[in-house]
Structures are given as C-alpha cells and as structure tokens.
Amino acid sequence: MPTVDRDVHPKIRLLETASRLFYAEGIHAVGVERLVSEAAVTRATFYRHYPTKDDLVAAYLSTTSERIRAGVDAVTQGKPAREALLATLGIIGDRTLDDDFRGCQFLNAAAEYPDPAHQVRQVIDDHRDWFFGVLRDLARDAGHADPKHAARTLVLLRDGALHGGNLDDAETVRATLHRAVAELVP
Amino acid sequence: MPTVDRDVHPKIRLLETASRLFYAEGIHAVGVERLVSEAAVTRATFYRHYPTKDDLVAAYLSTTSERIRAGVDAVTQGKPAREALLATLGIIGDRTLDDDFRGCQFLNAAAEYPDPAHQVRQVIDDHRDWFFGVLRDLARDAGHADPKHAARTLVLLRDGALHGGNLDDAETVRATLHRAVAELVP
DNA sequence: ACTTAGGGAGAACGATCGGTCTTTCTCCAT
C-alpha cells in the first residue's frame, strides 16, 4: 500500500505519512505497521531515524509547530499590530474550513498524553507559550489596556474555535471567532 | 489490584472504574484487562453488561453528561437569567481547579474518535447541543441582543477554558474565563 | 576497487489488544 512519492527521502516520507495519519486518526490508533507500510519504509529504517514511536510523535508536532510559526510570521509581516492580530486569528478560523480539518494537532495530542512531563507534552507547551507570546506582544503593540488578559482570552477563543470547528459547523464557528475577536480588539 | 468497594453492584463498579481511568489516562490507553482487574470484575461480567468496550465508553460519557446536566440544573434553579448564565460558566471555571482535572471528557474523547458517525461521537454531539441550548436560552432570557451569537461565543470560551485549565495555569484560566464572560454578558 | 552506511524485506520477540469460552459458586424467586 505505498501511497507516497518514492523520490523523497525515507525519513521525510515517514514523517509526512505519520503527520497525516496521526492527525487524521489519532496517535495511539495508528500502529507502526501501518506507518511503515503506508510510507513504504521498513521497520529498520523507522527505528534508524527515530529511537521510539514517541520520538516520531514529537517530530510530528515539532514540524507542525514550525510550519504554523512560519505561517503566522508571513501573515503578520509588515502589518500594523491590530491588523496582524486579526490576521493571526484569521488563520485559525480559516483552518477550520479545510477539508481534512480535525481540530488542533496539539490539543488532540495532549488528550492522548496525560503525563505533563512527557516529551510530547513539552513540545505542546512550547507551541502554546510561543502563540501566547505572539498574541500578547501584538495586543501590547496595538495599545490594548491589558495585553496579557487580551492574549489569554484570545487563546481561549483559539482553543475553542479549533475544537468547535471540528465538532460543530465550521463556517459558523469561523464567523463567531471573527466577530468575537473584533469585539475584543476594538 | 482491587481498589473498589465490593458492596456496590459490579456493573456500577465497572462503570465508575472505567470513568476514572478513561478520564485520567485516555480511552485507547486503558485496556480491558486493566478495567476488569481494577474494578475487581471478570471479563465475563464485563461483556455481560456491555457488548463491546465502545459501549462502556458511551456509557461513561452518557453518565458524565447526566451528572453535568444535573449540576447545571441545580445551579441555575430559581436564579435570574444573567446570574444563571454566570453560574453555569462558573461551574466550568471551578472544574479546572479540581485536583484530578484533565480537561473536558467530551473533547478528549472526540480526539480519540475521528469518525463523526461513531456512537461515541453522537453522545458528544448530544451533550454539546444541550449545553449550547442552555446558554442560548439563558442569553435570550437575559435580554441579550443576539442570544445565538452570545451562546456560540460562550461555547468557544468554555471549550478553551477546559483545555487551558489542563495545559496552562488553571487559576489564571478561571479568572480569564470569568472576566471574559462578564464582559460578554453585561 | 573497497569500504561503509543506509535502505529494503521480512522473521521474530514478548506483551497486550478486544473478545469468547468453560466451569464453579452463590443468591434469590418460585
């Protein structure tokens, strides 16, 4: 069942396949056999690049975080703070409309990793810290009276939107998020 | 490793044990062997009461939903709409402070059940529909200009708070939720 | 030309998965 481009490096193939399957079906639900067969990679190659499955999970979340950070950087670049803030939350709303949208990778993963000290949870914490920092700085630059509170509230809305977009009507959630953010950052 | 009161009915023992373990450690992460040994129940008894493990999962979420509905009913009883609304969201904020708090049972479960048509997802949808209805009716009775939008925004805040209370500082999240709700429902 | 690392193919490890089975015992209603 190889469904991947054999020209790309096996390690990349494996990571891309894992990212797709972990996100779409959950982490514990996808076994190693499934990963190696769909990535057209052998078990030996798997464990040559990642000591354990959890290391692959951490890599999945790390690269996801990097991609999101690049997306936010791109969309905030050169914009005044308030516009940048709206654009950042706009990314969140837009994501809910994707065909393969299945909620937030980090929140979904956290649900499967209860131990706060686990390496996977640390990747999640890093990503959340980064996102909160972005919102707080933008809120501050936009002249908000209480940037920290604004950022915390926006994080609540973000987390809620990423879950609601999966469980409820995505377009409605997107509109609700947009309106709530606009009211919060006048 | 029986850690339960043997006087209670085996079916109840099993459900209570399952609820505790599913919530604390995740659903896929807890196997049948673990359930029956900690509940001091045999496999035969397990499958006599629940045809499959998923049926037990659905029962776990159903009883959780019933308990939450009773809690909301109790706290809104006889209160004016706005107070009832604040009290309902107050329950959410308070929950994040519990020692064993590990996020929302329904959101965590949804992360492990990608198929929207699965019976477990239907229990989740029912609970979400009920909660949205409660908020919308209370917002309407409180004279809010757009009760539906208010309820949708409150659901975003609810979902975000239940996740943030698990991943971030719970007391801060609670305060943020309280303030955001108060500003939303003036 | 020779070494060496990386990858492919696949067997095998012990453990655990969800689920079924038989057997024995106890309790309760008839």
Add this chain to the structure above:
DNA sequence: ATGGAGAAAGACCGATCGTTCTCCCTAAGT
C-alpha cells in the same frame, strides 16, 4: 426444594502492539 440468573476465576482466541533482529542489496566516499 429447585431452577435460573449473575458473578467469580481464569484459560484461550487471533490480531496487533512497539521493538529488535538478520540478511541482502545498492549507492556514495575513499
């Protein structure tokens, strides 16, 4: 007193879990 249901105890099923292993082949570096 007898029958039947519910529960305990535990063996057992095939499948899959994450992980390790051997063997062979190829491509690149010296």
